[in-house]
Amino acid sequence: MLKFLFCDLTHTGLGINNNTFPLGLGTVASYLIKSMNEKLKYEIIKFPENLNDALKREFPDVLCMSYFAFNANLSYEYAKYVKTVSPKTLVVFGGPNFSLEKEKRKTFLKNHPAIDFYIKWDGEYALTDLIQRYINSGLDITNLKSSNFISDNICYTYDDQYLEGDDKRVTDLMNIPSPYLTGLFDNLFQYPLTPTIETNRGCPFSCTFCNDGHSLRNAITSKSVEFVKEELEYIASRTNHPAHYNISIVDLNFGMYKEDLITSKMINSIIKKYDWPNRIEIAMGKSQPRRLVEVANIINEAKPGIMKLAPSFQSTDIEILKNVKRKNISMDQLIKMRDWSQQDTTLEFFTEIILALPGDSLIRHYKTLEDCIDKLLMNSIDIHQLTILKGSEMETTYYRDLYKLNSKFRVYVGCVGIYPIGENKFPCAEIEEVVVSNKTLSFKEYIECRIMNLLVKIYIDHDPFSEILGIIKKSDLSVFEILLLLKNQILSNYSSLTDLINSFIEGSTKPLFDNLKEINDFVFDFDNIKGYESGKYGQNELSTHRAKAYVENLDDLYDALKDATILYLKNKNLISRDLENYFEEAVEIAKARKFNFDNYKDAIEKEISFDFINADKLGFIIDPQNHKIKRKKVKLFYDEKQLIIIKDMIERYGKNTLHEKGKFYQKGNTMLMNRQISYI
Numbered sequence: 001m002l003k004f005l006f007c008d009l010t011h012t013g014l015g016i017n018n019n020t021f022p023l024g025l026g027t028v029a030s031y032l033i034k035s036m037n038e039k040l041k042y043e044i045i046k047f048p049e050n051l052n053d054a055l056k057r058e059f060p061d062v063l064c065m066s067y068f069a070f071n072a073n074l075s076y077e078y079a080k081y082v083k084t085v086s087p088k089t090l091v092v093f094g095g096p097n098f099s100l101e102k103e104k105r106k107t108f109l110k111n112h113p114a115i116d117f118y119i120k121w122d123g124e125y126a127l128t129d130l131i132q133r134y135i136n137s138g139l140d141i142t143n144l145k146s147s148n149f150i151s152d153n154i155c156y157t158y159d160d161q162y163l164e165g166d167d168k169r170v171t172d173l174m175n176i177p178s179p180y181l182t183g184l185f186d187n188l189f190q191y192p193l194t195p196t197i198e199t200n201r202g203c204p205f206s207c208t209f210c211n212d213g214h215s216l217r218n219a220i221t222s223k224s225v226e227f228v229k230e231e232l233e234y235i236a237s238r239t240n241h242p243a244h245y246n247i248s249i250v251d252l253n254f255g256m257y258k259e260d261l262i263t264s265k266m267i268n269s270i271i272k273k274y275d276w277p278n279r280i281e282i283a284m285g286k287s288q289p290r291r292l293v294e295v296a297n298i299i300n301e302a303k304p305g306i307m308k309l310a311p312s313f314q315s316t317d318i319e320i321l322k323n324v325k326r327k328n329i330s331m332d333q334l335i336k337m338r339d340w341s342q343q344d345t346t347l348e349f350f351t352e353i354i355l356a357l358p359g360d361s362l363i364r365h366y367k368t369l370e371d372c373i374d375k376l377l378m379n380s381i382d383i384h385q386l387t388i389l390k391g392s393e394m395e396t397t398y399y400r401d402l403y404k405l406n407s408k409f410r411v412y413v414g415c416v417g418i419y420p421i422g423e424n425k426f427p428c429a430e431i432e433e434v435v436v437s438n439k440t441l442s443f444k445e446y447i448e449c450r451i452m453n454l455l456v457k458i459y460i461d462h463d464p465f466s467e468i469l470g471i472i473k474k475s476d477l478s479v480f481e482i483l484l485l486l487k488n489q490i491l492s493n494y495s496s497l498t499d500l501i502n503s504f505i506e507g508s509t510k511p512l513f514d515n516l517k518e519i520n521d522f523v524f525d526f527d528n529i530k531g532y533e534s535g536k537y538g539q540n541e542l543s544t545h546r547a548k549a550y551v552e553n554l555d556d557l558y559d560a561l562k563d564a565t566i567l568y569l570k571n572k573n574l575i576s577r578d579l580e581n582y583f584e585e586a587v588e589i590a591k592a593r594k595f596n597f598d599n600y601k602d603a604i605e606k607e608i609s610f611d612f613i614n615a616d617k618l619g620f621i622i623d624p625q626n627h628k629i630k631r632k633k634v635k636l637f638y639d640e641k642q643l644i645i646i647k648d649m650i651e652r653y654g655k656n657t658l659h660e661k662g663k664f665y666q667k668g669n670t671m672l673m674n675r676q677i678s679y680i
């Protein structure tokens with residue numbers, strides 16, 4: 001009986017980096033097992049330590065490894081080791097981290113001789129075909145390769161030749177058994193991994209920065225609602241760790257298709273039946289805005305705040321969108337989405353933005369942020385740097401040259417560690433290529449944009465300062481202009497905040513290397529990996545500096561925001577004594593409402609002369625004049641449900657280091673973690 005190891009490795013040096021069930025690898029494995037009538041032995045492996053233990057027990061006949069930007073070097077180090085000790089083991093890699101240019105694919109395989117075969121695109125049918133051929137060759141890799149066979153999606157080198165089959169997709173997802181329902185993933189429930197499902201595969205869009213943007217991926221294939229329901233029920237009955245309380249739906253455009261309405265109703269009933277999950281991670285569609293809202297409303301009805309309304313658009317600039325072949329929901333429709341959605345203060349109205357896309361500039365980036373904050377009133381914003389992914393159109397030489405993409409190299413956030421291999425250990429990190437300037441954006445402007453991005457994460461993401469900024473929204477004034485005032489005039493009055501910005505700039509620029517060789521030489525070193533693990537060489541600068549700001553500089557953050565808001569209103573002749581009084585009180589109430597790692601159990605008492613209880617219900621989008629009350633005592637507290645959410649989050653992400661706290665603020669819906677207010 002053939003012995004297989006299926007590995008979807010994750011780095012663990014800074015906690016589990018890719019903490020999800022390996023769905024892609026799981027479906028490839030489950031189809032192979034079905035096709036071979038279960039005549040094989042196998043293990044599914046996520047962690048390097050487990051792989052090393054498995055190899056100590058026995059080298060497999062076949063080693064299958066998923067290959068992503070976040071586990072590329074780690075996977076290849078083990079493949080090299082396996083090939084050295086057990087040359088007869090067939091080593092097969094697969095995954096999206098593979099260039100669209102044939103010449104680069106060939107060079108890659110020549111430079112990675114431990115990989116016998118690489119499967120491009122969907123792997124289910126191709127791996128099964130390859131294994132059948134391997135068996136027919138008498139389990140002899142040279143025999144197999146020397147036949148010079150050509151088969152869909154299978155790429156390999158032999159002698160000096162590079163051979164590859166046509167590009168093919170799986171077009172009937174219902175033909176692939178579920179790795180959950182077949183018990184393939186049962187063993188993984190002992191680990192803190194987030195269950196992952198897909199209801200469909202494919203994307204009709206063509207974004208040049210994405211490795212799902214290729215025309216081959218345009219057709220959509222779906223699973224039935226019954227299939228997905230069975231999977232969800234299976235998972236729900238096995239959850240035993242806070243990591244299992246989330247679920248990730250990896251559809252590329254959830255909510256965009258008619259069937260998603262039926263799926264969302266089914267999910268609503270699952271939530272009510274199992275009180276699970278606590279959070280649904282999704283990427284929503286880029287058209288059908290009414291349907292997206294309906295889907296979010298249906299699911300959030302079962303548990304408010306469980307799922308984002310997430311019409312991600314990356315940029316609102318027409319020219320940039322044309323350059324990256326991105327189609328978005330129109331601005332008019334985006335504005336309507338908020339009105340169509342449930343008016344619930346826990347709803348995350350979310351988008352992702354990418355800095356330094358082709359055609360981007362400081363003015364265009366700021367305009368996109370202003371659109372998100374002032375026009376759309378978005379309260380959940382992720383801002384990414386542009387990374388060049390293998391397998392995307394952006395990685396092609398033609399495209400890079402067209403927009404003069406100037407990139408540098410850095411360690412992929414969270415992808416570092418020191419791992420066992422045989423009786424030894426090795427240092428390892430993943431490298432990513434980020435664009436730091438282009439034809440229309442200088443490096444200096446890029447840094448200015450990054451500083452603004454930090455302010456957006458601190459002040460806007462998850463509405464942590466709604467008590468102050470709500471009145472600006474109520475008056476149709478510009479919150480973004482307040483951020484500009486903060487950045488350009490106010491922050492320098494606060495030495496702690498100046499230090500924060502300087503540390504952020506240093507952390508964002510110092511770990512950038514000019515070329516791949518330099519950074520590879522640097523990171524494959526024990527001491528330097530320890531430096532990354534300790535934070536000496538930087539981590540996720542946006543998330544750690546946001547956490548640092550909340551944990552170490554909260555008073556100054558509030559004072560600076562108050563100064564900027566008052567200055568802004570003064571400049572418009574809109575400030576009054578009453579408003580200044582409101583801000584004084586709002587800051588006190590806001591500090592007491594906010595989650596604090598050091599004290600989240602005790603209730604806090606305050607006195608108020610504005611009706612903050614009603615203001616809270618309105619998301620603080622109020623005119624304080626209409627909320628004046630006779631001075632009263634209030635208590636601010638967490639209810640049982642909130643304490644459970646907080647406990648789960650702390651267990652999941654930790655609370656000891658800035659890296660852990662950064663993840664905590666980044667991954668959770670912290671709008672669910674504001675203390676409630678009631679009169680005493």
Ligand code: SF4
Pocket residue numbers: 203204205206207210211212213214252286
């Ligand atoms: S970024 Fe999203 S919409 Fe664009 S191609 Fe990729 S998956 Fe599709």
